[in-house]
Amino acid sequence: MNGAALALAAPASLLLGALLSLACGRRSGAAAWVALVAASFAAVAGITSAMAVLSSGATWSLTSAWSLPWATFSVGMDGLSAYFLAFILALAVPAAAYGKGYLAHEGGSVWTSASWAFFQLLVASMAVVVLARDGVLFLMAWEGMSVASFFLVIHDHRRREVRSDALVYLVATHLGAAALMAMFGLWGRGAGSLAFAALQGAPLSRTVAWVLFLLALAGFGSKAGLAPFHVWLPKAHPAAPSHVSALMSGVMIKMGIYGLMRFILLAGVPPAGWGYALLGMGALSAVGGVLYALAQHDLKRLLAYHSVENVGIITMGLGAGLLARTAGMETVALAALCGALLHVLNHGLFKSLLFYSGGAAAQAAGTRDMERLGGLLRRMPVTGAAFLAGAAAICALPPFNGFVSEWLIYSGLFGGALRGAGTVSAVLFVTLPVLALVGGLALACFAKASGVVFLGEPRSEEAARCKEVSPWMTVPMAATALACAFVGLAAPWAVRLVAPAARALAGLSGAAAWGSPVGTGALSAVVIAGWMLVILMGVLLGLRRLLLRGKAVSEAPTWGCGYAAPTARMQYTASSFAQPLLAPLARLMRPSLRKKRPKGIFPERASFSSHYDDPADGRIFDPSVRLLERLAGALRPLQQGRLQVYLLYVLLTLVALLAWEVLT
Amino acid sequence: MTAPWWTALAVLPSLLLSPLLLGVIGKTKALVAGRKGAPLLQPYLDLIRLLGKGAVYSRTSTWVFRAAPAVSLAAILLAGFMLPAGPLSPPLAFPGDLVLFAYLLALSRFAVIAGAMDTGSAFEGMGASREAAFSAFAEPAFFLVLGVLAWEEKSLSLGVILGGADVLSWSAQIPPLALAAAALFLILLAENSRIPVDDPATHLELTMIHEVMVLDHSGPDLAFILYGSALKLWLFSAVLVSMLMPAGGPPWASMALFLGGMAGVAVLVGLVESVMARLRLVRVPQLLGLAAVLAGLAALLLMAGGAP
Numbered sequence: 020m021n022g023a024a025l026a027l028a029a030p031a032s033l034l035l036g037a038l039l040s041l042a043c044g045r046r047s048g049a050a051a052w053v054a055l056v057a058a059s060f061a062a063v064a065g066i067t068s069a070m071a072v073l074s075s076g077a078t079w080s081l082t083s084a085w086s087l088p089w090a091t092f093s094v095g096m097d098g099l100s101a102y103f104l105a106f107i108l109a110l111a112v113p114a115a116a117y118g119k120g121y122l123a124h125e126g127g128s129v130w131t132s133a134s135w136a137f138f139q140l141l142v143a144s145m146a147v148v149v150l151a152r153d154g155v156l157f158l159m160a161w162e163g164m165s166v167a168s169f170f171l172v173i174h175d176h177r178r179r180e181v182r183s184d185a186l187v188y189l190v191a192t193h194l195g196a197a198a199l200m201a202m203f204g205l206w207g208r209g210a211g212s213l214a215f216a217a218l219q220g221a222p223l224s225r226t227v228a229w230v231l232f233l234l235a236l237a238g239f240g241s242k243a244g245l246a247p248f249h250v251w252l253p254k255a256h257p258a259a260p261s262h263v264s265a266l267m268s269g270v271m272i273k274m275g276i277y278g279l280m281r282f283i284l285l286a287g288v289p290p291a292g293w294g295y296a297l298l299g300m301g302a303l304s305a306v307g308g309v310l311y312a313l314a315q316h317d318l319k320r321l322l323a324y325h326s327v328e329n330v331g332i333i334t335m336g337l338g339a340g341l342l343a344r345t346a347g348m349e350t351v352a353l354a355a356l357c358g359a360l361l362h363v364l365n366h367g368l369f370k371s372l373l374f375y376s377g378g379a380a381a382q383a384a385g386t387r388d389m390e391r392l393g394g395l396l397r398r399m400p401v402t403g404a405a406f407l408a409g410a411a412a413i414c415a416l417p418p419f420n421g422f423v424s425e426w427l428i429y430s431g432l433f434g435g436a437l438r439g440a441g442t443v444s445a446v447l448f449v450t451l452p453v454l455a456l457v458g459g460l461a462l463a464c465f466a467k468a469s470g471v472v473f474l475g476e477p478r479s480e481e482a483a484r485c486k487e488v489s490p491w492m493t494v495p496m497a498a499t500a501l502a503c504a505f506v507g508l509a510a511p512w513a514v515r516l517v518a519p520a521a522r523a524l525a526g527l528s529g530a531a532a533w534g535s536p537v538g539t540g541a542l543s544a545v546v547i548a549g550w551m552l553v554i555l556m557g558v559l560l561g562l563r564r565l566l567l568r569g570k571a572v573s574e575a576p577t578w579g580c581g582y583a584a585p586t587a588r589m590q591y592t593a594s595s596f597a598q599p600l601l602a603p604l605a606r607l608m609r610p611s612l613r614k615k616r617p618k619g620i621f622p623e624r625a626s627f628s629s630h631y632d633d634p635a636d637g638r639i640f641d642p643s644v645r646l647l648e649r650l651a652g653a654l655r656p657l658q659q660g661r662l663q664v665y666l667l668y669v670l671l672t673l674v675a676l677l678a679w680e681v682l683t
Numbered sequence: 684m685t686a687p688w689w690t691a692l693a694v695l696p697s698l699l700l701s702p703l704l705l706g707v708i709g710k711t712k713a714l715v716a717g718r719k720g721a722p723l724l725q726p727y728l729d730l731i732r733l734l735g736k737g738a739v740y741s742r743t744s745t746w747v748f749r750a751a752p753a754v755s756l757a758a759i760l761l762a763g764f765m766l767p768a769g770p771l772s773p774p775l776a777f778p779g780d781l782v783l784f785a786y787l788l789a790l791s792r793f794a795v796i797a798g799a800m801d802t803g804s805a806f807e808g809m810g811a812s813r814e815a816a817f818s819a820f821a822e823p824a825f826f827l828v829l830g831v832l833a834w835e836e837k838s839l840s841l842g843v844i845l846g847g848a849d850v851l852s853w854s855a856q857i858p859p860l861a862l863a864a865a866a867l868f869l870i871l872l873a874e875n876s877r878i879p880v881d882d883p884a885t886h887l888e889l890t891m892i893h894e895v896m897v898l899d900h901s902g903p904d905l906a907f908i909l910y911g912s913a914l915k916l917w918l919f920s921a922v923l924v925s926m927l928m929p930a931g932g933p934p935w936a937s938m939a940l941f942l943g944g945m946a947g948v949a950v951l952v953g954l955v956e957s958v959m960a961r962l963r964l965v966r967v968p969q970l971l972g973l974a975a976v977l978a979g980l981a982a983l984l985l986m987a988g989g990a991p
Contacts, residue, residue, distance in 0.1 A: 394803070396745050407747070407797070416790040417758075417783065429782040433839050436830065445986060451830050452823030452975065455785070459819030462789055466815050470800025470808070476743055544777035548761065551775075552787070555757035559907070563753055566903040570737035577741040577802045578898050580888050591800075591808025599816035603968045 022068045023081045026096055026150060029065035029108060032057050033143035037136040050132035051119040054139050058115040062108040065146060069101035073516055080152055082214075089207075090155035093214055094147075098519025099284065102360065103149040103277050105516070110270050110367050111142045113495035117375050118262030120491025121382065134174050134260075141167035141266065148274055154203040154213030161199065161274075165192040168271060171263040172255045184254035190644065191251035195241030199278075202234035219285045228286060232293055235282040236300070243275025245334060246304040249327045250633065250640040253311070256326070257319035257387065261378020264319060268326045268374060269367040276333055276363055283341070284523055291345040295446065297338030302453050304331025307635075309460040310608065313467070313597045314631035318377050318387045321468055322370065325413060328457060329366040333359045335454065336428040337524075339447060343435045344525050346443045352525040353518075355431025360517035362424035365412070365506060369421060372409035372499040376402045379492050380472060383485040389468070389593040394477040398485040403473040405496035410465035412503045415458055418549030420506035423513070426545055429454065460600065467596040476587035508553075510546050594629050601631075609634075693771035696942070697763045701917035702726035702910065704949045711953025726913065730906050738902035743803040751798030752900060752907035758791035759914045766921045767846040769941030770934035776842035781829045784841060785822075788874075788918075791911065792818055799896035806888045810895035813964065817880065817892070820971040821873050824866055827978035831863045832926055834985055845925035856988070862981035864927055869974040871919040871952075873967070875912065878956040880967050890961075920948040 036057025043050035072078060080095030096104070118138065125131050144163035151157040169192070173185040207213040210221035223231065241248035252272070256264045279297075283289055308327030315321040336359030343352035379402045380395050381387040396403030412419035415426075429451075436448040477483040487493070506513045579585045601608065610629050617625040659665075706723040713720025722728075740748065764775040765784050796815055799807040835856060836844045873880045876893035888895045897908050924944035930937075962970060 394743070396747065396801075403745075411790070411793065414789065414793060415786060416793060417786055422783075422786055426779060426782050426786075430779045430839065433779070433782075433830070433833055437834055437837055437839070448830055448834070448982060448986070451826050452979075455822040455826035456819065458786075458789065459822030462793055463815035463819045466793060466796040466800070466811065470797060470811065474745070474747060474797065474801040475803030475808075541777040541779050544775070544780070545783065548775060548780075548783055551764075552757060552761050552790075555760055556754055559753035559757050560750065563749075563903050563907070566734055567738060570902070572738050572740070574742050575739050577743050577804045579804065580806055580898075585805070587803065589805045590803050591805055591812060596808065596812040596815075599813055599964070600819060602965070 022071050022079050022096065023094065025064045025068035025071075026104065027094065029061035029068075029104070030143040030146040030150075032060045032064065033139040033146070037139040037143070040132055040135040040139065043132045043135075044129055045127040045132070047122065047125065047127045047131035047135070048119075050135040051115070051122065054135045055112070055115045055119060057139055058108070058111045058142060061142070061146070062112050065108040066105045068096070069105040072096050072101040073098065073105075073519060076519060080216075082152070087155060089213055091153050091214055092156060093153035093216075094150040094156070095152040095215075096150065098523055099277070099280055100149045102516055102520050103273070103363075104146055106273070106364050106367060107142065107145045107149065107270055110371055111266065113375075113498055114138075114262045114266045114371065117265070117492050117495040118260065120489045121260055121262050121378065123489065123491070130174075134171060137167045137170045138263070138266075141171060141271070145271065145274055149277055152215045154207055154215070154218070158196070158200060158203065161196060164271065164274065165189075165196060168192075168255075168263075168267055171267075172259045174260050174263070175258070181258045184258040187640075188251040188255035191241055191248070191640075195238045195248070198234045198238035198241070202231055202238060205234070206231055215281075215285055219287075223286065225290075228290070229292070231286065232282070232296075235279060236296065239275040239278035239282065240300065241275070242272060242278065243330045243334070244272050244304070244327050245275070245300050245330055246307045246327060247635040247639050249304065249308070250635050252327060253315075253320050253323040253633065256323035256374075257317060261319070261374050261382070264322075264378065265371040265374035268323060269371040272326060272330060273363050273367065276330065276337075276359075279334075279337065280520070280524060288526065289341050289345065291342060291443070294338045294340075294342035294345060297334050297341065298446065298450060299338075301331045301334030301336075301338055302450060304328065305335060305457045306331075306453065306460075309457050309464060310601075310604065311631060311633055313460060313464045313600055314608065314610070314629075316389050316593050318381055318389050318392070318468065318472060319374070320387070321389075321464070322373050322377055325373075325461070325464070326366070326370060328461065329362065329370070329413070332425065332428065332454070332457065333362045333366070335359075335450065336362060336424075336431065339428065339431045339435060339450065340521075340524060342443050342447065343431065343439070346435070346439050348435060348438055349525060349527060351431050351434040351438060353521055353527070354427050354434060356521040356524045357514055357517050358424050358427025358429075358431060360520055361427060361506075361513060362421075364513070364516075365420040365424045365503075368499055368503050368506065369409045369412035369419075372405055372496060372503060373413065375492065375496045375499065376406035376409060377468075377472070379488045379496070380406070380485070383488060384479070384481045386479070386481060389471050391479040392472045392477070392482045393475050393479075393587065393590065394473075394482065395485055396473040398477075398483075399487045401487060401493040401496060405493075405500050406473055407469050408500040408503060410469045412507070414462045414465050416462075417545075418504070418507045418552050420503045420510075420513075422549075423507055423510040423542075423545060425454075425458070427514075427542075430541070463597075463600055467593055471591075471593045471596065475590050478587050478590065478592075508546060508549050510549075511542050514542060594627075690772060690774040691764075693766075693768045693773055694760075694763050696768045696771075697766070697914060697917045697921065700942075700945070701913040702730060704916055704920065704945065705913050707946055707949035708953040708956070711950050712957050715954065715957035726909070730910055733901075733906035733909070734903050736902040738904060741802045741804075741899050744798075744801045744899070748798045748801040748899070749904070751794045751801070752904040752911070754794040755791040755798075756907045756911040756914075758787045758794070759911045759918070762787040762791075763914060763918055765841050766918060767842050767925055768921065768938075769928075770937040772846055773842040776840050778839040781833065781839060781841050781844070785825060785829070788915070789818075789822075791915070795896055795908070798900070802899045804899065806891075806895050807898055809889075810892050813892045814896060817873055817967055817971065820968045821870050821974070824971055824975035824978050825870050825874075827975060827982060828863050828867050828870070831859060831978060831981045831985060834982070835859075841922075845922065846930060856985065859981035859984040859988075860927070862977045862984070864923060866974040866977035866981070867919070867923050867926070868951075869970060869977070871916075871923060871948075872955065873971055873974075874919060875916045877952055879959050879962045880970065882956075882961050917945070920945050923948055 040050040147160035244252040312324035340356035415421040881892040
């Protein structure tokens with residue numbers, strides 16, 4: 020009971036904070052303070068209750084009657100909910116602090132205060148989503164999350180493209196919600212109730228189970244940004260203010276992952292087909308996401324595509340874990356599932372870090388176009404260092420956190436390929452080079468992003484004039500960067516947080532042994548290797564300093580191979596950096612290139628630009644929206660605009676209802 | 684993991700002998716071309732000379748450029764802790780260390796690329812871009828090779844995979860083994876910037892990959908970079924030699940076989956460099972695709988043949 024009160028205090032305090040923020044009116048600074056205090060309070064309360072569940076293993080649930088039809092007010096906490104609750108609330112605090120600095124230049128306005136209210140509403144509804152134990156409550160929280168985030172995305176509503184991107188988001192998120200309503204409706208009809216406890220016990224025929232799974236995949240997958248449901252993601256995340264981008268990209272899309280995992284826990288023993296489907300969809304998202312990320316020139320859009328990639332990696336881990344579970348390989352399943360779950364937290368951390376630092380750079384320079392940035396590390400040392408740390412973490416480079424979770428997923432894939440038999444083994448084996456390719460491409464992409472934006476010389480006046488941002492923004496960056504290193508260097512502790520949820524997903528009850536090939540021993544070996552790496556780096560840097568002591572150390576211009584008048588425009592650009600990677604794939608990705616070749620003996624102007632359209636946009640989303648428009652157009656004749664006709668509709672409806680009442 | 688301290692001696696051959704590999708390659712090329720060539724120990728002399736020098740830094744560069752060589756070398760050094768040297772088993776071994784091995788090499792690459800981008804030079808950006816691209820294409824092939832080896836030995840630890848192969852079980856698997864070895868050799872050439880992917884001896888910056896990335900490094904930094912490249916070549920050669928080498932026998936014979944094999948790989952690389960021209964850059968992804976296909980074929984053969 021105590022735990023329930025603490026856990027519910029988190030969303031309650033945030034909702035109260037939202038009202039207070041609204042009441043602040045034009046004093047947006049006060050509204051931001053309210054949000055920060057409410058988020059911190061919620062974090063303390065929520066994380067305390069989550070840790071109690073995670074450490075003791077004692078789950079709780081709480082049900083009370085509700086005035087809504089077919090619904091009970093039912094909440095509860097198990098390992099999965101506890102982990103996600105702690106994750107959401109822990110990342111909301113730095114986002115609030117960063118947002119306070121990020122929005123400071125806007126001055127006071129009612130709209131900014133409202134944005135803070137929606138921020139808290141978003142966090143509160145995410146907390147309710149993971150606590151809900153009833154379909155109606157779940158869907159209400161889900162909808163609150165979508166609406167709140169829509170208003171956050173449309174913050175810069177004076178810009179046309181922001182409005183259109185936000186609209187795409189609103190449509191996409193509701194298409195997903197429709198799939199979820201259909202899923203709960205179909206499921207609840209069989210179970211006789213929408214309470215999760217009833218759904219869990221409901222016997223499902225093979226076909227119904229598959230239909231439910233596909234609906235869940237569409238509904239939760241579109242929230243998570245899995246390809247091909249990701250169209251909204253690269254539009255909405257860049258359009259939002261950066262603290263919101265961080266919260267959406269780092270945290271909110273994981274609600275889709277949570278939904279998939281909750282679905283699997285409720286739907287009983289998953290058939291192998293679900294594992295294959297998740298693995299395939301994850302691989303598609305991972306490869307597609309990183310390829311389109313490489314092709315971007317817009318820094319925040321690049322980061323958004325990487326969310327597609329990382330959600331794909333998480334889904335691959337989930338799929339591999341389920342496959343291993345159906346094949347009876349418990350330890351392998353545990354490794355892959357722990358990896359998937361830990362990657363949720365890790366991606367939340369480093370993606371927040373990247374959006375904080377990338378967003379700060381874009382705000383300082385006034386542009387997100389990488390071809391106009393450059394040399395920002397000198398001008399914004401903390402922001403630049405934070406971005407580099409985030410880049411290393413997202414590329415899964417040791418000793419940062421990304422490596423630990425990807426290592427666990429790799430261990431699951433390798434272990435399953437080695438110990439499994441037949442198709443399972445072969446499929447997991449084939450997944451290995453796919454994940455490796457994604458890793459290589461991600462490294463290339465972040466070498467490009469950090470190199471072009473933060474290193475070298477500034478490519479425009481604006482970039483040259485950049486100044487470091489306020490401590491409100493740099494402190495959250497430093498904190499998340501440290502958290503990335505901490506999770507990497509204290510991995511066994513972090514894995515303990517995800518172990519209960521991973522055990523439940525692997526179908527294990529009670530304490531299961533973590534045997535080879537991925538024992539806890541191997542995990543601590545990874546950590547020891549991480550520390551060895553840190554020490555080796557320190558030793559070599561010290562050796563370098565020792566060697567240079569007393570020697571002539573001077574500065575000179577960059578060696579231009581004899582050319583004496585280099586300019587910043589001669590640097591390699593983001594497009595040229597990605598060219599060797601994308602050129603072999605031109606047939607697949609169909610770039611639109613605009614070239615103006617130099618002509619004549621004294622050529623005047625020449626230019627080149629490349630643009631990559633997302634096929635999910637042009638070939639799936641646009642046609643389906645057009646189809647929807649056509650179908651809606653068919654209803655057009657009903658809309659006459661004449662009052663008499665509408666009165667007739669009312670009358671006809673009444674008559675029809677009466678007839679229904681009489682006849683049945 | 685809980686290995687006694689003296690197993691750390693297993694890294695000594697790589698630390699001491701890796702520059703010699705470059706010397707052997709150079710000597711081979713010189714002999715084939717009918718020249719006398721530089722002495723075998725020339726790479727050591729270069730390193731010693733560089734370590735004693737001061738350094739010149741670009742005005743554009745930041746701490747990233749200064750830290751990159753040390754970070755890169757640290758990653759490669761640690762990767763070396765996971766490989767056996769003949770009869771000596773590696774000091775760092777645990778299930779799943781092969782993934783750490785691959786990602787440590789990735790870390791070293793990331794550091795060098797970041798250092799190159801930090802100079803703001805068009806040439807170094809070009810090299811960085813090519814290095815990032817070709818390594819990304821090499822990554823799937825490398826993991827396929829690792830997968831084949833892990834499958835064969837039913838282990839996820841490089842020390843076991845490479846050290847424990849007994850010749851009888853291998854002899855039953857000669858075709859997949861040969862295919863995997865061929866794939867690994869192609870990856871070795873690409874990852875270590877050898878002909879036909881990159882030419883370390885070229886003098887035209889526009890055509891370089893790895894060398895052009897380190898144009899601005901000087902003094903101890905350059906020494907770190909050069910020593911790191913030598914070590915990396917040693918690591919890839921050691922994987923290749925160890926996977927082909929039968930285990931067992933007296934330690935001295937095993938050690939001799941290992942070192943002989945390493946020299947053999949160096950001579951082979953030298954011969955390839957003597958008889959081939961480098962490929963056009965657009966052909967390189969195809970070469971790496973070939974490596975992936977070879978490794979994939981090896982995997983297919985293994986799986987079709989069933990687990991031994």
